[in-house]
Amino acid sequence: MPQISQKGKRTPESPIRKLVPYAEIAKKNGVHVHHLNIGQPDIKTPQVALDAVKNNTIEILEYSSSNGSEVYREKLVKYYQQNNIHVNKDHIIVTTGASEALLFTIACITDSHDEIIIPEPFYANYNSFAIAEDVKVVPITSTIEEQFSLPKISDFEKVITKKTKAILICNPGNPTGVVYTKEEIQKLKDLVLKHDLFLIADEVYREFVYDGEKHYSILSESGIDQHAIMIDSTSKRYSMCGARIGCIVSKNSDFLFTIMKMAQARLSPPTYAQIAAEAALETPKSYFTDVVAEYTERRNVLVKELQKIEGVTVFKPKGAFYCIASLPVNDTDHFAQWLLEKFNSNNETLMVAPVSGFYSTKSIGKKQIRIAYVLNKKDLVRAVEILKLALNEYNE
Amino acid sequence: MPQISQKGKRTPESPIRKLVPYAEIAKKNGVHVHHLNIGQPDIKTPQVALDAVKNNTIEILEYSSSNGSEVYREKLVKYYQQNNIHVNKDHIIVTTGASEALLFTIACITDSHDEIIIPEPFYANYNSFAIAEDVKVVPITSTIEEQFSLPKISDFEKVITKKTKAILICNPGNPTGVVYTKEEIQKLKDLVLKHDLFLIADEVYREFVYDGEKHYSILSESGIDQHAIMIDSTSKRYSMCGARIGCIVSKNSDFLFTIMKMAQARLSPPTYAQIAAEAALETPKSYFTDVVAEYTERRNVLVKELQKIEGVTVFKPKGAFYCIASLPVNDTDHFAQWLLEKFNSNNETLMVAPVSGFYSTKSIGKKQIRIAYVLNKKDLVRAVEILKLALNEYNE
Numbered sequence: 188m189p190q191i192s193q194k195g196k197r198t199p200e201s202p203i204r205k206l207v208p209y210a211e212i213a214k215k216n217g218v219h220v221h222h223l224n225i226g227q228p229d230i231k232t233p234q235v236a237l238d239a240v241k242n243n244t245i246e247i248l249e250y251s252s253s254n255g256s257e258v259y260r261e262k263l264v265k266y267y268q269q270n271n272i273h274v275n276k277d278h279i280i281v282t283t284g285a286s287e288a289l290l291f292t293i294a295c296i297t298d299s300h301d302e303i304i305i306p307e308p309f310y311a312n313y314n315s316f317a318i319a320e321d322v323k324v325v326p327i328t329s330t331i332e333e334q335f336s337l338p339k340i341s342d343f344e345k346v347i348t349k350k351t352k353a354i355l356i357c358n359p360g361n362p363t364g365v366v367y368t369k370e371e372i373q374k375l376k377d378l379v380l381k382h383d384l385f386l387i388a389d390e391v392y393r394e395f396v397y398d399g400e401k402h403y404s405i406l407s408e409s410g411i412d413q414h415a416i417m418i419d420s421t422s423k424r425y426s427m428c429g430a431r432i433g434c435i436v437s438k439n440s441d442f443l444f445t446i447m448k449m450a451q452a453r454l455s456p457p458t459y460a461q462i463a464a465e466a467a468l469e470t471p472k473s474y475f476t477d478v479v480a481e482y483t484e485r486r487n488v489l490v491k492e493l494q495k496i497e498g499v500t501v502f503k504p505k506g507a508f509y510c511i512a513s514l515p516v517n518d519t520d521h522f523a524q525w526l527l528e529k530f531n532s533n534n535e536t537l538m539v540a541p542v543s544g545f546y547s548t549k550s551i552g553k554k555q556i557r558i559a560y561v562l563n564k565k566d567l568v569r570a571v572e573i574l575k576l577a578l579n580e581y582n583e
Numbered sequence: 584m585p586q587i588s589q590k591g592k593r594t595p596e597s598p599i600r601k602l603v604p605y606a607e608i609a610k611k612n613g614v615h616v617h618h619l620n621i622g623q624p625d626i627k628t629p630q631v632a633l634d635a636v637k638n639n640t641i642e643i644l645e646y647s648s649s650n651g652s653e654v655y656r657e658k659l660v661k662y663y664q665q666n667n668i669h670v671n672k673d674h675i676i677v678t679t680g681a682s683e684a685l686l687f688t689i690a691c692i693t694d695s696h697d698e699i700i701i702p703e704p705f706y707a708n709y710n711s712f713a714i715a716e717d718v719k720v721v722p723i724t725s726t727i728e729e730q731f732s733l734p735k736i737s738d739f740e741k742v743i744t745k746k747t748k749a750i751l752i753c754n755p756g757n758p759t760g761v762v763y764t765k766e767e768i769q770k771l772k773d774l775v776l777k778h779d780l781f782l783i784a785d786e787v788y789r790e791f792v793y794d795g796e797k798h799y800s801i802l803s804e805s806g807i808d809q810h811a812i813m814i815d816s817t818s819k820r821y822s823m824c825g826a827r828i829g830c831i832v833s834k835n836s837d838f839l840f841t842i843m844k845m846a847q848a849r850l851s852p853p854t855y856a857q858i859a860a861e862a863a864l865e866t867p868k869s870y871f872t873d874v875v876a877e878y879t880e881r882r883n884v885l886v887k888e889l890q891k892i893e894g895v896t897v898f899k900p901k902g903a904f905y906c907i908a909s910l911p912v913n914d915t916d917h918f919a920q921w922l923l924e925k926f927n928s929n930n931e932t933l934m935v936a937p938v939s940g941f942y943s944t945k946s947i948g949k950k951q952i953r954i955a956y957v958l959n960k961k962d963l964v965r966a967v968e969i970l971k972l973a974l975n976e977y978n979e
């Protein structure tokens with residue numbers, strides 16, 4: 188029998204999705220599962236985007252340009268301008284989600300055994316993309332005690348080698364909810380200039396910043412045009428995860444030329460989804476005001492309720508819609524599976540994401556779970572109540 | 584300035600798309616360009632598919648399952664049954680086009696420096712996908728004299744090494760139009776069983792087979808369940824290249840498990856496009872009868888007209904909608920660019936695909952062009968007329 192590649196064997200299962208079979212069994216047994224595990228918002232997609240697809244007049248569903256529709260890229264330029272990011276349409280290559288944007292970016296700047304430094308805990312699929320390119324992820328640990336703020340630059344300096352090609356950040360952060368300050372971005376700028384590295388920023392949660400703070404993009408920083416690569420997506424911004432439209436934005440022309448060759452090989456991003464994404468740029472500002480207000484309330488309720496549970500450590504994250512909580516258990520992988528397999532309260536239970544899969548360093552974060560506050564407040568309160576009951580029973 | 588990867592530098596430009604800038608200049612100068620270069624059919628997408636998207640009732644555009652919608656996969660099972668391919672829904676993983684299916688497949692079965700054998704000339708992006716995975720393509724040359732039929736098995740045997748992981752075929756073939764016989768498929772079966780290799784078949788042109796012949800899938804052959812991997816796409820079948828929906832079909836559970844991990848990392852295939860693809864399965868049979876009749880006529884007209892030109896070698900391809908012609912010139916790369924830059928007849932010219940980019944062996948196929956007969960008959964006749972005039976002027 189022919190064999191799977193070593194790379195294929197090394198590719199990790201999704202830490203979020205590997206609990207799915209247990210959730211399915213619970214559901215078949217009549218248990219209602221509150222999904223706190225996945226970043227699929229319950230927010231309605233903007234009507235203007237939905238309508239654009241329903242009203243499309245396509246008769247031949249043709250390939251689009253490999254770098255994405257020109258009109259869409261022109262409109263994106265205006266959107267970025269409003270966010271203090273000044274680029275032109277040729278700086279943008281439209282991709283099939285941020286996933287493809289990340290995969291292309293890593294392929295474009297690394298060869299086998301090269302290294303990318305990422306503050307951990309980080310979005311677990313970064314690992315999968317790195318493995319796909321045979322690249323080593325070098326983690327720098329950020330801590331819940333310091334609310335996952337940027338680790339010290341000296342920590343980065345310690346692990347930079349000749350094989351280091353880039354630093355990758357997620358800002359606002361999944362799974363941490365961290366929002367890096369302008370000062371932190373500037374420290375990273377100095378660092379990548381000093382060592383001549385790429386700085387990749389996954390900024391897909393740009394709009395989800397709370398308490399009146401503002402997101403600061405790496406592309407708002409001057410002097411790193413050759414180093415800065417921004418990854419973006421419409422998935423979270425417009426609650427349209429199923430569209431699969433993202434993009435890569437950079438001013439480095441060698442980089443863009445190479446990405447374009449990869450984009451040509453896969454022909455084009457999906458056409459219907461680009462129609463939705465283009466129309467979504469017309470979403471009224473009030474949509475985001477409402478969404479941010481809703482998430483702020485959800486976060487506040489969630490954190491307030493979690494803090495009432497003895498042994499739980501949690502803080503108010505500043506952005507995205509995730510919250511990491513440290514629980515009074517030794518292994519949240521086991522606890523999360525137990526919740527689905529063994530526990531229910533009035534035929535209800537929870538699905539949470541153990542955070543250990545978001546760390547690259549072995550055996551840390553084992554007490555932590557990630558909660559996506561994508562449920563309404565009432566359900567969130569009930570979910571925390573179930574968590575409290577479950578912790579009592581689990582720790583008996 | 585940070586550097587692009589070696590892999591990125593090695594990624595080839597698309598041989599089809601690299602002439603685009605010259606075509607754009609020609610168009611700006613008021614010259615009408617007949618596009619014989621790209622496999623974008625002018626056939627209307629089935630109404631049932633277009634309507635399904637227009638009538639969708641999505642309010643939150645969510646992720647779909649990573650392996651694709653279950654209902655869609657169930658319907659695909661029935662479609663395959665009608666094509667003498669007997670699989671179940673768990674044998675199918677829906678992908679973002681055949682491009683992603685190929686990329687995942689290669690990643691799943693090869694590590695750096697492994698080898699894949701492909702009869703040439705072959706679909707040029709196979710090269711890009713192989714380079715993306717740091718894999719060596721080992722070509723076996725098929726010839727226009729033998730109408731690009733399967734090269735001798737002894738030719739394959741000669742180049743099989745310990746690093747050979749798979750044989751990849753495109754059947755019906757792009758760019759050759761070849762349709763392999765059942766006997767040829769069975770020879771390949773014996774070969775992969777003997778050497779324990781994967782057999783990958785890109786069968787996206789399944790419906791486009793002419794003169795009453797029938798396509799024979801590798802999945803119709805028993806005894807190679809662990810070896811056979813079929814790549815499919817809705818792009819050509821339903822003239823919906825912009826949807827970006829393909830799939831991987833195999834009965835090898837280790838392979839499927841590994842592909843699924845990669846599929847999870849990129850989250851899901853595009854949702855709207857899956858709606859179109861699912862509905863497209865309801866396309867009435869008459870659609871294909873009409874399409875096949877239309878392409879048969881186009882092919883016949885094209886070949887008949889081409890054969891009238893002195894020095895042109897061409898034959899009637901049996902499948903897909905491509906035709907390779909050998910021209911009385913020494914370098915079709917130069918000729919194709921010249922057509923766009925220097926030539927016009929009544930302000931009309933041609934864009935053709937030089938075939939050299941479809942060969943992996945250097946310096947062969949330099950007299951050949953690929954013509955996609957995706958234009959109506961009248962335009963095809965005019966296009967060949969222009970080609971004849973151009974050849975006269977070029978060879979003066």
